[in-house]
Amino acid sequence: MxxxxxxxxxxxxxxxxxxxxxxxxxxxxxxxxxxxxxxxVPVSFFFDEMPSNALSGRPMSGRGRKGFGEAGTPFDQEKDPLIKRETLELMRAYYKIREDRVRKRIFEMVKAVGAVSHAAALGGGKHRRSAHGD
Incomplete structure (x- = not known):
């Protein structure tokens, strides 16, 4: 623009x-x-490249509240992937795929990879052998 x-x-x-x-x-x-x-774009788009500790520990003037970057606040971007630039870009690219069947296959693939990655993280990151001995 x-x-x-x-x-x-x-x-x-x-x-x-x-x-x-x-x-x-x-x-x-x-x-x-x-x-x-x-x-x-969401307002958070303008802050995506900001280091995660840039706002933490800075009190709001005259209000006595906790810093902006502390856990549980709307500014805790690391905890909410829905407000990251990467998520917005991924969603826009995903919906540019016009073929419903292709889009659905990509959706299923991402879910499967995410599930395997999550399971590996819960298992201590150990690589597990498949049923085929790989």
Whole structure:
């Protein structure tokens, strides 16, 4: 999407968008929300590359609450794969597959690989021999 199109979508000029992109202007939460809606991504999309400990331990000013990155908060991205960029990209790619049969086979394959991986993790990561002695 061009800066002009994004600007039109959120009611700004492309010059204002450039200032946000370069970091000349700070982006407030409401503006970030508008950008996320215009780009059809969750707000968390903009934080996916941020180190997991970047927000932890920083108290919210004047409120006496726990830091943003602590367990159980909406900002605990490592615990919720549904808000990761990878999940969004995977879902978009998956639904671009027009053939229902192919999409269903990929779905079943991913479920099977996930189940095997999960079972291996629960079993201490040991490789188990198959019934065929592999």
């Amino acid at each position: 061009t800066q002009s199109k994004l600007g039109d979508a959120v009611g700004l000029t492309f010059q204002q968008i450039q200032k946000y992109e370069r970091g000349s202007n700070r982006i407030g939460s409401s503006r970030l929300y508008e950008f996320a809606k215009a780009l059809d």
